[in-house]
Amino acid sequence: MARGTSDLSELDQEKYDADERVKIICLGDSAVGKSKLMERFLMDGYRPEQLSTYALTLYKYTTTVDGKAVLVDFWDTAGQERFQSMHPSYYYKAHACIMVFDVQRKITYKNLANWYKELREYRPEIPCIVVANKIDADLKVTQRNFNFAKKQGLPLYYVSAADGTNVVKLFKDAIKLAMSYKQNSNDFMDEVMRELENFELEQKEETSDKEDNVSKEEKDQLP
Amino acid sequence: MEYVAKRCGVKFDPPSIVLVYEDGKTKKMRQRIMPVRNFSKFSDCSLAAERLKSNARHSAYLQGVSLQQLERLHGVLRDRLRGHTLEQSLAELRPDPDQDLNKLSDEELARRKAHMDVLFERNRKRKDDPDFVYDLEVEFPEADDRGTCSWDESEDGF
Numbered sequence: 001m002a003r004g005t006s007d008l009s010e011l012d013q014e015k016y017d018a019d020e021r022v023k024i025i026c027l028g029d030s031a032v033g034k035s036k037l038m039e040r041f042l043m044d045g046y047r048p049e050q051l052s053t054y055a056l057t058l059y060k061y062t063t064t065v066d067g068k069a070v071l072v073d074f075w076d077t078a079g080q081e082r083f084q085s086m087h088p089s090y091y092y093k094a095h096a097c098i099m100v101f102d103v104q105r106k107i108t109y110k111n112l113a114n115w116y117k118e119l120r121e122y123r124p125e126i127p128c129i130v131v132a133n134k135i136d137a138d139l140k141v142t143q144r145n146f147n148f149a150k151k152q153g154l155p156l157y158y159v160s161a162a163d164g165t166n167v168v169k170l171f172k173d174a175i176k177l178a179m180s181y182k183q184n185s186n187d188f189m190d191e192v193m194r195e196l197e198n199f200e201l202e203q204k205e206e207t208s209d210k211e212d213n214v215s216k217e218e219k220d221q222l223p
Numbered sequence: 224m225e226y227v228a229k230r231c232g233v234k235f236d237p238p239s240i241v242l243v244y245e246d247g248k249t250k251k252m253r254q255r256i257m258p259v260r261n262f263s264k265f266s267d268c269s270l271a272a273e274r275l276k277s278n279a280r281h282s283a284y285l286q287g288v289s290l291q292q293l294e295r296l297h298g299v300l301r302d303r304l305r306g307h308t309l310e311q312s313l314a315e316l317r318p319d320p321d322q323d324l325n326k327l328s329d330e331e332l333a334r335r336k337a338h339m340d341v342l343f344e345r346n347r348k349r350k351d352d353p354d355f356v357y358d359l360e361v362e363f364p365e366a367d368d369r370g371t372c373s374w375d376e377s378e379d380g381f
Contacts, residue, residue: 029323029324029325030324030325030327030332031324031332031335031336031339036343043350043357044350081325082325082326082332084325104320105320105321105324106320106321106374107320107321107322107323109374110374111323111325136342136346137342137346141372142363142364142369143363143364143369143370144369144370144371144372145366145369145370145371145372145375146372146374146375147371147372147375148375150366156366158361158363160346161343162342162343162344162346162347162348163346163347163348163359164348164355164356164357164359165359165360165361166359166360166361167359168357168358168359168360169358169360
């Protein structure tokens with residue numbers, strides 16, 4: 001793929017099938033504050049894992065939802081957004097999406113449409129939250145409606161990574177949404193992917209059967 | 224403080240940083256011109272700013288001037304050496320809010336992020352601040368009570 005990053009598909013993502021694991025992805029333009037939001041939520045407790053060859057940062061977080069321990073992997077871009085598009089593996093098996101724009105820069109709001117379109121190509125059903133960040137710069141924006149969220153039927157959160165307004169609530173709600181999606185998912189794309197996987201498995205089995213037969217015949221011919 | 228910095232600027236010929244300050248003892252306004260030496264269009268502005276700020280002869284006067292400001296002023300001097308006009312380099316310092324930052328080089332993006340970090344740090348609530356609240360929830364008007372946003376009133380049918 002014509003990108004400055006290695007192929008993300010080398011990463012093991014099967015782990016996200018386990019009941020107690022969820023994957024939440026962050027989307028949005030450069031410098032809208034995605035990493036600053038992550039850091040504000042996790043405070044000192046965060047252990048970011050820089051996967052620079054993939055232009056990706058992983059933040060691991062442990063919490064309990066309904067009395068059950070849950071491991072959350074937050075996926076944050078590390079410059080990959082500058083290709084105006086993410087590698088398909090970024091979306092693969094994600095259970096929720098946090099989509100951020102900067103209330104001080106109109107273009108980051110306009111670009112939400114592109115991010116959302118790409119998200120829905122890969123994950124048509126996962127919950128998605130729209131985040132208006134940097135409200136500390138101009139509190140008046142909280143009296144304004146941002147039509148994109150309403151039009152797409154998505155929740156809109158007014159937050160500030162600097163002073164902390166609604167940051168923790170945002171992430172807690174995202175985790176809840178990811179968990180409930182996971183428990184109730186009959187995502188069409190998931191079904192298709194599963195079918196495809198099964199199909200590949202069946203094909204492999206068929207070929208290995210043939211090989212077995214050949215070796216058997218060879219054995220039969222042996223004196 | 225012995226010298227109270229009031230204003231800081233540049234002089235192109237020879238390349239210098241100019242400081243207007245008040246002398247704490249005499250209460251008189253004074254001007255100090257600090258030539259920037261060994262500086263070319265290939266120089267690193269943050270290194271040059273640090274060098275000036277820690278200069279034995281100037282550091283006492285530059286106590287009240289931030290490293291970021293000195294760095295920006297060195298940027299203006301370097302832009303001049305690269306043949307840019309003053310208007311061009313000032314325009315870069317006053318960022319265009321409609322610019323698509325996805326399309327900038329690493330260096331330019333880092334510069335823009337540093338610029339945004341000034342506001343971030345100013346508004347930042349830290350864990351050891353007395354009024355810090357980790358889970359700070361603020362309710363804003365419900366969607367129906369909010370006014371429309373001018374960003375939605377454009378021709379592209381967004």
